[in-house]
Amino acid sequence: MLQQLDGVLTEWRKFDSNRCLDAAELEQIVRNIDRARRQFDSKLFFVVIFGPLKAGKSTLTNTLAGEYVSPTGFGKETTRRPSLVICGVKSGIDQYFSTDPEVNHFLSQRRLRKDSAAGAAAEDETQKLGKVREAFDAVADYLRGIRSNDEFHGRIRVNTLHLNAASLEEALTQDLTTEPLLTVIRSKGGHLLSHGVAIVDMPGLDGSRSNWRADPIHEWVISRAEFFLFVQSSVAALNNETHDFLKEIVAQSTKPPVWLVQNIFDARHWQPEEKRKKAADEQREEGKRRVIELLNEAPRAALGLNVGLAWDAKSEDQSEWLARSEFPKFESDLTDVLHAERALIQERNCLEYLSQRFGEAKKQLELSANRIAELRKKHQDVRNKLETAQATVDAVNYRSDWESAVRGEISTIAEAAAKPWLDSLENEASKLCERHKLDRTGKEVNAELANVAVRVATEGASKHFAKPLLLPQYVKLASQYCKSAENDAVTRCNQILSELKLLELSIPLQPTAEDVPLLPEDSFTGDKLKETPWWNPLWNTEHNPATLENHIGLVAKGWRQQIHTRKENWVNQALTDHFSTYCEKRRKHFRAHLQRLLADCGAVAKPKEEAANATEILIGQMNEALRNLEQPLGNAIASMK
Numbered sequence: 001m002l003q004q005l006d007g008v009l010t011e012w013r014k015f016d017s018n019r020c021l022d023a024a025e026l027e028q029i030v031r032n033i034d035r036a037r038r039q040f041d042s043k044l045f046f047v048v049i050f051g052p053l054k055a056g057k058s059t060l061t062n063t064l065a066g067e068y069v070s071p072t073g074f075g076k077e078t079t080r081r082p083s084l085v086i087c088g089v090k091s092g093i094d095q096y097f098s099t100d101p102e103v104n105h106f107l108s109q110r111r112l113r114k115d116s117a118a119g120a121a122a123e124d125e126t127q128k129l130g131k132v133r134e135a136f137d138a139v140a141d142y143l144r145g146i147r148s149n150d151e152f153h154g155r156i157r158v159n160t161l162h163l164n165a166a167s168l169e170e171a172l173t174q175d176l177t178t179e180p181l182l183t184v185i186r187s188k189g190g191h192l193l194s195h196g197v198a199i200v201d202m203p204g205l206d207g208s209r210s211n212w213r214a215d216p217i218h219e220w221v222i223s224r225a226e227f228f229l230f231v232q233s234s235v236a237a238l239n240n241e242t243h244d245f246l247k248e249i250v251a252q253s254t255k256p257p258v259w260l261v262q263n264i265f266d267a268r269h270w271q272p273e274e275k276r277k278k279a280a281d282e283q284r285e286e287g288k289r290r291v292i293e294l295l296n297e298a299p300r301a302a303l304g305l306n307v308g309l310a311w312d313a314k315s316e317d318q319s320e321w322l323a324r325s326e327f328p329k330f331e332s333d334l335t336d337v338l339h340a341e342r343a344l345i346q347e348r349n350c351l352e353y354l355s356q357r358f359g360e361a362k363k364q365l366e367l368s369a370n371r372i373a374e375l376r377k378k379h380q381d382v383r384n385k386l387e388t389a390q391a392t393v394d395a396v397n398y399r400s401d402w403e404s405a406v407r408g409e410i411s412t413i414a415e416a417a418a419k420p421w422l423d424s425l426e427n428e429a430s431k432l433c434e435r436h437k438l439d440r441t442g443k444e445v446n447a448e449l450a451n452v453a454v455r456v457a458t459e460g461a462s463k464h465f466a467k468p469l470l471l472p473q474y475v476k477l478a479s480q481y482c483k484s485a486e487n488d489a490v491t492r493c494n495q496i497l498s499e500l501k502l503l504e505l506s507i508p509l510q511p512t513a514e515d516v517p518l519l520p521e522d523s524f525t526g527d528k529l530k531e532t533p534w535w536n537p538l539w540n541t542e543h544n545p546a547t548l549e550n551h552i553g554l555v556a557k558g559w560r561q562q563i564h565t566r567k568e569n570w571v572n573q574a575l576t577d578h579f580s581t582y583c584e585k586r587r588k589h590f591r592a593h594l595q596r597l598l599a600d601c602g603a604v605a606k607p608k609e610e611a612a613n614a615t616e617i618l619i620g621q622m623n624e625a626l627r628n629l630e631q632p633l634g635n636a637i638a639s640m641k
């Protein structure tokens with residue numbers, strides 16, 4: 001199974017997740033499983049000593065180490081931060097600090113119960129908690145010998161102190177400006193330490209200063225330690241804090257062994273031997289009974305020993321005291337059990353840990369796959385909506401009411417423009433009629449009429465159908481009519497766009513002078529002026545008011561007709577050439593906007609979709625590898641039970 005896992009990890013390390021979505025998460029999966037793989041090669045075995053305040057935890061730690069490695073004290077909370085005691089070639093105290101100020105702030109807020117708000121202040125700090133866990137794991141992996149300190153990448157700083165009572169006091173019992181992640185005590189070590197056991201000495205769980213519920217080291221200890229010594233004393237009560245901690249330990253899927261160590265504080269030392277022994281047995285049994293009562297579960301072993309006596313015996317080299325303390329038997333039992341079970345426990349923990357990482361990985365891969373599906377759906381949704389918007393604009397029918405409404409309106413504009421023109425023609429004609437009554441010949445009248453023709457004809461284009469005059473009316477008509485033809489299409493488009501948080505359609509430009517047709521400046525045709533009335537052969541030389549007036553009337557009528565024709569032409573041109581062009585300009589304006597948005601969305605979506613495709617392939621490969629490993633992992637776990 002491990003060989004297969006190594007193969008998978010080698011493959012996964014080749015992945016280029018730079019181009020993927022959720023790259024950080026995918027890399028984290030690889031890191032986590034890689035870490036789980038390395039655990040199998042761990043050289044350390046973590047034994048955790050925990051219990052209520054003043055139970056003698058540190059004294060037991062010292063006795064097991066055979067050296068003063070953890071401060072002890074009467075009548076005060078002594079151990080304020082956990083320490084990890086290991087065997088070292090050289091003695092010393094190593095404080096492992098994070099170099100991340102956020103992590104340090106987080107730890108100092110959570111580790112020591114300085115005020116009641118400290119624990120609660122950090123609810124939204126899951127991300128920081130993740131970093132802290134990562135840092136613990138990094139240090140622990142380093143200590144386990146499965147990671148080199150190069151891999152700390154400058155994220156961890158180590159401060160080393162000499163191993164002596166004063167430094168121990170400072171490192172483990174005092175306030176520090178920066179909270180270390182872990183404090184490691186390197187000791188020459190007793191029997192256990194020299195066999196690769198690391199002893200974790202915890203602060204009293206019911207301490208008023210250390211804060212086990214908030215300090216993430218406890219969570220880490222619960223999940224990663226391999227063996228627990230629960231130290232109870234005859235003078236300390238089993239309180240809720242200890243109870244809860246115990247419950248969390250036994251709830252672990254790895255079911256780590258828990259030994260109850262009842263520290264018999266010199267029970268009835270004034271009594272003869274057998275009574276002392278009886279009292280000690282009673283204390284141990286009582287301790288065990290209380291644990292069973294609380295947990296519905298017996299500890300793996302329940303022992304009574306006099307830890308204080310054992311420590312004094314060791315430090316003062318009193319072999320008779322040592323025998324009396326029951327410590328040698330405890331130490332050899334523990335050694336035997338560890339010898340017999342250590343590999344098994346470690347392997348089981350590693351398998352369980354690996355299986356948990358697999359579970360997490362599968363969940364994460366599923367999340368990523370869902371995110372990809374969501375992303376694709378979102379992009380498709382945007383595209384669909386924009387296409388709907390476009391179809392809405394395309395469906396606008398500007399011509400539906402073309403003939404009647406628009407032609408009518410344009411005709412009215414033309415009518416109004418032509419009216420003063422016609423009036424002006426009328427006026428000129430009647431002025432001529434007045435003049436010819438005096439004394440004119442037909443020739444003279446025709447010459448004047450020719451002048452009038454030129455003047456009045458040019459007036460049409462320059463004065464009455466002048467663009468500045470017509471444009472405002474045309475603009476008004478165009479915007480009113482187009483708006484009503486567009487109806488609610490623009491509103492519907494804008495609704496879609498605002499839902500998509502995209503720029504809404506702008507109002508198109510109003511018609512400009514170019515959108516209004518020009519009236520040609522042609523002069524009126526003068527055919528009638530060449531005619532000589534058959535009934536008056538002396539037309540050119542003679543004065544005859546009746547015929548001249550008739551003649552002027554006829555010419556003016558012809559010109560009026562011409563004005564009408566020009567007006568009608570103008571109307572036709574305005575409608576079919578200019579107005580229709582303007583309508584399509586508006587449609588084009590809307591379409592261009594939507595096309596731009598579609599293109600923009602496409603440009604944004606493209607790299608994401610490409611990343612999604614790459615990620616999907618990776619997820620598929622990772623899932624398949626996990627599936628292939630599940631069976632052998634399951635078999636391995638089953639064989640452990």
Ligand SMILES: Nc1nc2c(ncn2[C@@H]2O[C@H](COP(=O)(O)OP(=O)(O)OP(=O)(O)O)[C@@H](O)[C@H]2O)c(=O)[nH]1
Pocket residue numbers: 052053054055056057058059060071072073074075076077078079080202203204205263264265266306307308309
């Ligand atoms: N008489 C007697 N004293 C003991 C015994 N065990 C420990 N002591 C003393 O009790 C005091 C407290 O012991 P520690 O080892 O500091 O207890 P602890 O559980 O580590 O305490 P905290 O770290 O403060 O929770 C020390 O002064 C020890 O010397 C014992 O069996 N008999």
Ligand SMILES: [Mg+2]
Pocket residue numbers: 057058059070071072078079202203204
């Ligand atoms: Mg202590």
